[in-house]
Amino acid sequence: MPSADRRLQPRRKPRQVRAELTRERILTAAAHVFAEHGYAAGTTNRIAERARISIGSLYQYFPNKDAVLAELLVRHIDRGTWTQADQLDLSAGTLEATVRALVRDAIDNHNDDPQLLRIMIEEAPVSQELLDTMVRHERNRVGQVRDLLARHPDVHVQDLDTAAELIVFTVETNTHKLMAYPRTGRVETFENELVDMVTRYLRGGR
Amino acid sequence: MPSADRRLQPRRKPRQVRAELTRERILTAAAHVFAEHGYAAGTTNRIAERARISIGSLYQYFPNKDAVLAELLVRHIDRGTWTQADQLDLSAGTLEATVRALVRDAIDNHNDDPQLLRIMIEEAPVSQELLDTMVRHERNRVGQVRDLLARHPDVHVQDLDTAAELIVFTVETNTHKLMAYPRTGRVETFENELVDMVTRYLRGGR
DNA sequence: CACTATTGTGAGCAATAGCTCAGCTCTTTG
DNA sequence: CAAAGAGCTGAGCTATTGCTCACAATAGTG
Numbered sequence: 001m002p003s004a005d006r007r008l009q010p011r012r013k014p015r016q017v018r019a020e021l022t023r024e025r026i027l028t029a030a031a032h033v034f035a036e037h038g039y040a041a042g043t044t045n046r047i048a049e050r051a052r053i054s055i056g057s058l059y060q061y062f063p064n065k066d067a068v069l070a071e072l073l074v075r076h077i078d079r080g081t082w083t084q085a086d087q088l089d090l091s092a093g094t095l096e097a098t099v100r101a102l103v104r105d106a107i108d109n110h111n112d113d114p115q116l117l118r119i120m121i122e123e124a125p126v127s128q129e130l131l132d133t134m135v136r137h138e139r140n141r142v143g144q145v146r147d148l149l150a151r152h153p154d155v156h157v158q159d160l161d162t163a164a165e166l167i168v169f170t171v172e173t174n175t176h177k178l179m180a181y182p183r184t185g186r187v188e189t190f191e192n193e194l195v196d197m198v199t200r201y202l203r204g205g206r
Numbered sequence: 207m208p209s210a211d212r213r214l215q216p217r218r219k220p221r222q223v224r225a226e227l228t229r230e231r232i233l234t235a236a237a238h239v240f241a242e243h244g245y246a247a248g249t250t251n252r253i254a255e256r257a258r259i260s261i262g263s264l265y266q267y268f269p270n271k272d273a274v275l276a277e278l279l280v281r282h283i284d285r286g287t288w289t290q291a292d293q294l295d296l297s298a299g300t301l302e303a304t305v306r307a308l309v310r311d312a313i314d315n316h317n318d319d320p321q322l323l324r325i326m327i328e329e330a331p332v333s334q335e336l337l338d339t340m341v342r343h344e345r346n347r348v349g350q351v352r353d354l355l356a357r358h359p360d361v362h363v364q365d366l367d368t369a370a371e372l373i374v375f376t377v378e379t380n381t382h383k384l385m386a387y388p389r390t391g392r393v394e395t396f397e398n399e400l401v402d403m404v405t406r407y408l409r410g411g412r
Numbered sequence: 413c414a415c416t417a418t419t420g421t422g423a424g425c426a427a428t429a430g431c432t433c434a435g436c437t438c439t440t441t442g
Numbered sequence: 443c444a445a446a447g448a449g450c451t452g453a454g455c456t457a458t459t460g461c462t463c464a465c466a467a468t469a470g471t472g
Binding site: 415418419421422425427430433435436437441442 | 450
Binding site for chain 1: 246329379396406407
């Protein structure tokens with residue numbers, strides 16, 4: 001088994017359209033295979049088979065198996081455009097709506113392929129390099145949320161930085177669970193309670 | 207690679223003390239090896255080597271590699287005795303203390319070996335059988351918490367069942383993150399905010 | 413002490429998966 | 443159109459790992 005901290009860059013950059021297409025075929029196939037079989041059982045040969053390309057082609061664009069999943073993860077992260085903070089209503093009395101927007105955003109990010117996301121989050125071997133990328137990204141989000149909270153008049157917490165961290169992680173994780181493991185109850189109920197929890201927490205007071 | 211849903215029971219029950227001791231040696235060694243190398247790289251041969259027994263002995267008590275980690279996980283679950291609900295103060299105005307007790311409980315359960323727990327939670331291949339055990343256990347906890355909330359006079363939420371689920375998962379997950387990935391800030395700060403979030407949520411009102 | 417049952421041993425088998433490379437096909441270019 | 447480079451192929455090499463089994467050692471028993 002290969003060590004996880006090897007280079008994740010492809011060995012050759014595609015120069016023809018044909019090549020770019022092959023790369024996409026590989027990634028699409030990989031997404032399906034990983035989602036269906038899991039990471040360990042999602043072999044490179046299976047991916048190549050599904051993409052209808054030879055195994056050799058796969059290794060022309062990805063130095064190893066980890067790199068394929070890493071690319072998928074990075075793409076997912078980059079896709080999470082995140083609702084612009086500017087668009088949010090920050091006037092007093094709208095805290096709940098703001099929080100709900102955040103939650104909805106998280107849900108949207110999980111809507112594409114919950115199974116694949118589950119694999120990526122729970123089974124992927126995370127290299128140091130990839131971990132750094134993810135940490136950096138999370139820091140960004142936390143920073144955005146912190147600024148958001150700082151500007152909102154209704155927010156009253158002890159430690160703003162910690163609160164931002166707590167909220168981002170809690171919303172993200174609960175949403176993930178909600179989407180990857182469909183519950184018996186109604187989804188809305190869960191969403192409502194989650195929104196309530198965050199809102200009441202931020203509103204503080206007593 | 208073996209399928210995860212094979213029998214998890216040992217093939218032979220130990221009848222002599224010597225055998226029971228060997229079994230323990232294996233589990234202790236496995237805990238160290240998994241914590242240090244992760245699940246995939248924690249090979250059975252490495253475990254046997256560390257336990258100073260032969261690989262054959264390992265397979266006399268565990269039908270396959272998964273079973274070893276499964277046993278460790280079950281033991282961890284069973285160890286989480288959970289503060290008796292009776293001992294908690296349920297009089298009005300003590301909600302925060304009650305919540306803090308729950309959080310402290312979660313922290314205690316992660317104190318033994320955060321690294322091993324991280325492996326078990328994030329890397330272990332979970333068989334259907336094991337999953338059932340875990341689900342059953344979580345249902346118990348959720349039930350306990352729901353009863354607790356139902357009895358406390360200060361609790362005001364829309365849906366009690368969902369609230370219990372949400373809280374158990376949120377506290378568990380945040381604690382896990384806190385312990386497995388040591389933060390830069392002070393731990394107490396995070397604990398305080400987490401307690402605040404849950405408390406304010408439950409207290410409701412507006 | 414002899415006999416049986418239990419426990420322990422470790423070389424090596426079987427299976428699998430990641431990955432290579434020599435040579436082919438297709439595209440571009442002058 | 444021909445040469446050169448880019449892209450593609452897939453049989454099979456290499457390495458690893460979970461696991462078996464024939465045998466040895468130890469403990470229990472009358």
